Amino acid sequence: GAVVSQHPSRVICKSGTSVKIECRSLDFQATTMFWYRQFPKQSLMLMATSNEGSKATYEQGVEKDKFLINHASLTLSTLTVTSAHPEDSSFYICSARGTLTYNEQFFGPGTRLTVL
Amino acid sequence: KNEVEQSPQNLTAQEGEFITINCSYSVGISALHWLQQHPGGGIVSLFMLSSGKKKHGRLIATINIQEKHSSLHITASHPRDSAVYICAVRWNTDKLIFGTGTRLQVFP
Numbered sequence: 001g002a003v004v005s006q007h008p009s010r011v012i013c014k015s016g017t018s019v020k021i022e023c024r025s026l027d028f029q030a031t032t033m034f035w036y037r038q039f040p041k042q043s044l045m046l047m048a049t050s051n052e053g054s055k056a057t058y059e060q061g062v063e064k065d066k067f068l069i070n071h072a073s074l075t076l077s078t079l080t081v082t083s084a085h086p087e088d089s090s091f092y093i094c095s096a097r098g099t100l101t102y103n104e105q106f107f108g109p110g111t112r113l114t115v116l
Numbered sequence: 117k118n119e120v121e122q123s124p125q126n127l128t129a130q131e132g133e134f135i136t137i138n139c140s141y142s143v144g145i146s147a148l149h150w151l152q153q154h155p156g157g158g159i160v161s162l163f164m165l166s167s168g169k170k171k172h173g174r175l176i177a178t179i180n181i182q183e184k185h186s187s188l189h190i191t192a193s194h195p196r197d198s199a200v201y202i203c204a205v206r207w208n209t210d211k212l213i214f215g216t217g218t219r220l221q222v223f224p
Contacts, residue, residue, distance in 0.1 A: 032210060038157075043202070043214040091157050097210070105212065107151070109158035 003027055004096050006108035013084055014116055021079045021111045023094030029074035030096035034105065035067075038091040050077055074098075084115040119143070122203050122215035129222050135190040137218045139203030142184070149212065150177050150188045151202040159202075162188070193222045 003026040013019050023033055032051050036044040048064075050056035050071035058064045066088075068080040077096075081088055091112050095105040119142045129135055139148070150162040163170050163177040165186070170177050174193075179186040190197055203215040 034210070034212075043216050044159075044204075044212075045214075046211055049210060093157075093159060095159075104161065104164045105149070106161060107159035109156075112157065 002104075002106045004030075004094065004106045004108040006092075006094055006111050008111060009109060010112045010114075012114045012116065015085055016083055018080055018082045019084055019113060021081075021092055021094075021113075023077045023079070023096065023108050025075050025096045025098065025106070028096075028098045028106075030077070030098050031074065032097045033071055033077040034095045034097075035069060035077075035079050036093045036095070038093060038110075044093060047079075081113065084113070086115045089113055089115045120203055120205055120213050120215040122201075122218050124218060125216065126219045127221070129193050129220070131194055131222055131224050133193050133222075135193050135197075135220065135222075137188045137201050137203075137220070139186045139188070139215055140184060141186075141203075141205045141213075143207065144181070144184070145205045145207055147206045148179055148186050149204040149206070150186075151204060153200040153202060153217070155199070162201075190220075195222045195224055198222050 005024045007022045035047045038044045047062045048056045048058045050069050052071050056069035071077040093110040095107045097105050121140045123138045147166045149164050152160045174191045176189040198221045200217040200219050202217045204212040
């Protein structure tokens, strides 16, 4: 149990376009979802925390208008990278935590974004 | 300075060897996670622990709260264990603070 999926797994887009990444909890209700970014050979960095039905809390230095997060249901959160630029190219990972998962976070497989 | 330190950064081993990866953190925590990240990038949660010891198959995780230290052990290592192993700690919030990871390569 406790599976988290992400879609797409890989996306290539042109500079200036917007990209939406979905994160779904498949077999549990995720009250909280986390979005991370990972640059090559670096550690995961938390971008934002979202609780179902409320606005996301962004970490310092993360532009909320550029990285739009929606957590409209207990099984789905989306991250939209607006007006993407090459420096946004990265590996984006979500994780989810539910009321029945005893504070454990379950991670999605990640989405590799390449902006040309 | 990263508040979560892992050692070693890189580790190579021959198949069958016993492997230990260490994690130290700076202040008291509510939980510590050990994660495995394969070359494709996907992350698997191996353990979450706040005290004592947990075992799953060939993997063992221990934590010493007083010393602020945790270890991940792999017994009878296998090439498929090759991955990056990440320690992450949680204080009194939801946030995880990640170590820089230990890159393990196990050769046949």
